Amino acid sequence: MRNKYIExxxxxxxxEKTIPAFRAGDTVNLAVTIKEGEKTRVQSYEGVCIARRGQxxxxxxxxxxxxxxxxGIERIFPIYSDSVQEIKVIRxxxxxxxxxxxxxxxxxxxxxxxxxxxxxxxxxxxxxxxxLIL
Numbered sequence: 084m085r086n087k088y089i090e091x092x093x094x095x096x097x098x099e100k101t102i103p104a105f106r107a108g109d110t111v112n113l114a115v116t117i118k119e120g121e122k123t124r125v126q127s128y129e130g131v132c133i134a135r136r137g138q139x140x141x142x143x144x145x146x147x148x149x150x151x152x153x154x155g156i157e158r159i160f161p162i163y164s165d166s167v168q169e170i171k172v173i174r175x176x177x178x179x180x181x182x183x184x185x186x187x188x189x190x191x192x193x194x195x196x197x198x199x200x201x202x203x204x205x206x207x208x209x210x211x212x213x214x215l216i217l
Contacts, residue, residue, distance in 0.1 A: 096163055102163075106135060107135055108132065108175070108199075109172050109176055113170055114127060114168040116166045128158065130149075133182065140163045146160060
């Protein structure tokens, strides 16, 4: 059982930031604050969300992008951190797993995920046998 004071603090921290509904397989664009010496700037980091774990203020996402020369780069971002200013969902991917670590072994066209159409998304919500949690 968690301390009620810590739970209240986490609720206020989570309520301050609005996070869009996304899950593993979605392509997201993160606006990350980077501090270099005394200067601060906002850098964009766009990639596929391959994992989402944790709860409350400790929730993190793992984002993978393909860098120069086809090298995969993964970063783990705390969602409710002050360094993550904004999260945008660029496109939704159609996947059947919560953790997409198998993408690490793929290359080329096999790495591209299919789009989840908005019409299909509504159909998934209405179908009783499928439970889609965003």
